[in-house]
Amino acid sequence: MSETLGISPLSADDQEPLRVVLAKLGFDGHDRGLKVVARTLRDAGMEVIYLGLRQTTDSIVAACEQEDADVIGLSMHNAGHLTLAPRMVQAVEEAGLGVPVVIGGIVPAEDVTVLIEAGVAAVLGPGASTEEVVAAVRAAVAHQSPAR
Amino acid sequence: MSAPSLDELFESARTGNRRALGRLLTMVERQDDNAVMVSERAHRDAGQARVIGVTGAPGSGKSTITGRLAAVSGAARPAILAIDPSSPLTGGAILGDRIRMDNNVSSSTFIRSMATRGHAGGLAVAVPDAVRVLDAAGCDPIIVETVGVGQVEVTVAAAADTTVVVVTPGWGDAVQANKAGLLEVADIFVVNKADRPDSRGARRDLELMLDLGHRGEWRAPIVLTTATEGEGIDDLWSEIERHTSYLHHSGELIRRRCRRRRSEVADRIELGLRDRALRIIDDQSGESAMVRVERHELSPAAAAKQLLATLIPDNPPEE
Numbered sequence: 001m002s003e004t005l006g007i008s009p010l011s012a013d014d015q016e017p018l019r020v021v022l023a024k025l026g027f028d029g030h031d032r033g034l035k036v037v038a039r040t041l042r043d044a045g046m047e048v049i050y051l052g053l054r055q056t057t058d059s060i061v062a063a064c065e066q067e068d069a070d071v072i073g074l075s076m077h078n079a080g081h082l083t084l085a086p087r088m089v090q091a092v093e094e095a096g097l098g099v100p101v102v103i104g105g106i107v108p109a110e111d112v113t114v115l116i117e118a119g120v121a122a123v124l125g126p127g128a129s130t131e132e133v134v135a136a137v138r139a140a141v142a143h144q145s146p147a148r
Numbered sequence: 149m150s151a152p153s154l155d156e157l158f159e160s161a162r163t164g165n166r167r168a169l170g171r172l173l174t175m176v177e178r179q180d181d182n183a184v185m186v187s188e189r190a191h192r193d194a195g196q197a198r199v200i201g202v203t204g205a206p207g208s209g210k211s212t213i214t215g216r217l218a219a220v221s222g223a224a225r226p227a228i229l230a231i232d233p234s235s236p237l238t239g240g241a242i243l244g245d246r247i248r249m250d251n252n253v254s255s256s257t258f259i260r261s262m263a264t265r266g267h268a269g270g271l272a273v274a275v276p277d278a279v280r281v282l283d284a285a286g287c288d289p290i291i292v293e294t295v296g297v298g299q300v301e302v303t304v305a306a307a308a309d310t311t312v313v314v315v316t317p318g319w320g321d322a323v324q325a326n327k328a329g330l331l332e333v334a335d336i337f338v339v340n341k342a343d344r345p346d347s348r349g350a351r352r353d354l355e356l357m358l359d360l361g362h363r364g365e366w367r368a369p370i371v372l373t374t375a376t377e378g379e380g381i382d383d384l385w386s387e388i389e390r391h392t393s394y395l396h397h398s399g400e401l402i403r404r405r406c407r408r409r410r411s412e413v414a415d416r417i418e419l420g421l422r423d424r425a426l427r428i429i430d431d432q433s434g435e436s437a438m439v440r441v442e443r444h445e446l447s448p449a450a451a452a453k454q455l456l457a458t459l460i461p462d463n464p465p466e467e
Contacts, residue, residue: 006152007171016178017239017263042240047263052247058255063246065166066260068174097167 008098018141021069023051023060025088028078033126037073037104037133044134057091064097070141071121076105086118093119100140104128154189161285164225166258169285173260176277187277190284195405197288198392199279201305203296203333204314209340212375213314213384214293215249218257220385227258227287229278231271231294231304234263245293258287264301272415275304276408306333307408309401310391312384314338315354317346331357334368336387342372342380366394421459428455 022038024031031053038048049067051060060072074088081103089101100121107115112123121140124133152160152168160168172190175182202214211230218226230245243261253259262278264271275292282290292308294301305311313334331337339350351370358367369387373380395401428434437454440446446454 007157007167008151017241017265038242042235042242043238045238045240047234047241047243047261049261050242050244050247052244062166062255063259066170066258068167068170095167 007096018046018071018137019049019067019069020046020071020073020137021049021051021060021063021067022073022075023055023063024053024075025055025057025060025084026078026080027054028076028080029053030077031075033077033105034073034075037075040130040133041073041137043130046137057088060088061091061095061097064092064099065095069099071099071137071144072101073137074101074103074105076103076107079106081105081107082111082114085115085120089119098144100144102137102140104133154185158189158193158284161281164286169258169281170260172281172285173278176281177262177265177274179274179277183277187280190277190280192284194280194283196286197279197283197290198310199283199308200289200291200388201308201311201333202291202293202314203302203305203311204338204340205316205319206295208314208316208319209373209375210293210295210314211245211248213312213338213340213373213381214245214291215253215257216375216378216381217291217385217388218249218253218289220381221289223288225256225258225287226253227260227282227290228253229260229262229275229282229290229292231262231264231275231292231301233295233301234265239265258282271300271304273412273419276307276412302333307411309395309404310335310388312336312338312388314340315350316341317344317350319350335366335391336384337368337370338380338384339370339372340375343374343377347372364400365398366391366400424459425455428459433458 020041022034024034038050041048049063049069051063063069064072072088072092074085076084085101085103092099092101101119102122102124103115103120104124107123107125115123121143122136124136157168157172161172172186175186202210204210214228214230218228228249230243232241232243232245234241241263243263245261246259249259260278262275279290279292292305294305296302296305296313311333313331315337317339337354339347341347351372354370362368371380371384371387373384375381395404429438434455437446437451441448441451
């Protein structure tokens, strides 16, 4: 749907729980990390819409629209992040969603800058603590809608 | 860009804009002042869609069945409302129903996951409003899926035109069946995972229970499915359609919907009263009453009666 209506993200600083869409994009079977993140974000009081494996940019955008999500979390362990992550950011932009994309998984240090430049809100590596994951997701949402 | 008006959101939602519909659902889910306006607006156009409730034990296959049902319905714009519990400790939730649906449903199916959220009884008013919004947006059928544990969840699924209760082989015998309150609400039973041993035993137990009596002229049929393979889903849909036409012919549909709206209004009154009741405990009269309760001068029952009288002044005196 090309019509975007100027619907901007709602949440951020009010009492309502953040709604997070979590997915693995493309051909990538390693979802243990994503399950840990799902649990972590739930324990931080967020509502996690868990899409799991083998999603496409289209299916993720559709889920975001239907679920009125505040943020997308993608897990990547297939070395495809340089291709897939910018594609996700672009798909989100084209849909006019205005939601940040946070990446977690195996991303070499030199690729992190590339992804940030491509519009990814944050990149979380294997060493990230649960607190860091929660903080990064909250910061991504807050940064996206500074007016709130 | 200025924020779209409510009318614009409804108009877009009606033409299939997922984002607009998603936003309207968020508004009713929050149950704030906006929600009342959204609900009001939706109520004008609602009442067209068939509402199907699907409930059953965790892991019985509800989500898979629900996704498949939307697909076989052949409807242009089916919708699914998938409800999962919030953690009572953190308020967070993992809403994992889509993972069982996405592969089976077409892109025209609108799926919304909803957490029960903390507020007592909140679900009982948020869900009817969400259904109303989906209905007003032109979605049909609307399938509401809940875990069949807890009174509220069962009640929510039962607040449908047709309620489907899902069980699996080995879930329990006829005695369990009578214990579990969710069986009383079934218009249709599904024995899912029918490829497992003893699916016929599960059917027999249900038949035995139904032999003991059922309300009205409709006897709940029992459908065997293997939802992961899509087996039996066509049969299930046929039974749902049969039940729909029974509802129409018998006049039961009007009665049911009437009851439903009545209990929704009652739920809202209860919720509003509860809010005010909780506030009254913290105000001056409440505090002084509580002090007397602490001193054992006043019983909790007497304190409640006293405070209730200030809440509803014309409360008729009891015998």
